[in-house]
Amino acid sequence: MGMYYDNDGSQSQSGGGFIVGLLAGAAIGAGIGMLLAPKSGAELREQLSGRANDLAEKASEQYRRATSVANDAAERGREIYGKASDAVNRGAKEAQRYVRDTANAVADEAADLNASSRGTRS
Secondary structure, eight states: OOEEEOTTSOEEEOSHHHHHHHHHHHHHHHHHHHHHSOOOHHHHHHHHHHHHHHHHHHHHHHHHHHHHHHHHHHHHHHHHHHHHHHHHHHHHHHHHHHHHHHHHHHHHHHHHHHHHHHHHHO
16 A cells, blocks of 8 residues: 555554455465365365455455545545635735735825825925
């Protein structure tokens, strides 16, 4: 699966690769063991079928878990994106308001200075 960061910021290795290797090793070992064991063909086929079904169930469960983790991560990503987008929008509106208020204050001050300069010249 790969590297990811825990909540405390430390790096961790996900265990998905280990699980897949463990399951593959178990399946190969079980298959070799069954082939070497003295059993009839029908017994061996039945046992191989049962092991294959067990392995398929384990693989399916690992897939469901991985899908769940991926969906959870995607949802957290969407939430973080939404919060960041809202914060940027609020910041932009606040900056616009500040610029508008400052421009109005400068314009008022300029008008006052212009009016007072006209009054002193007359």
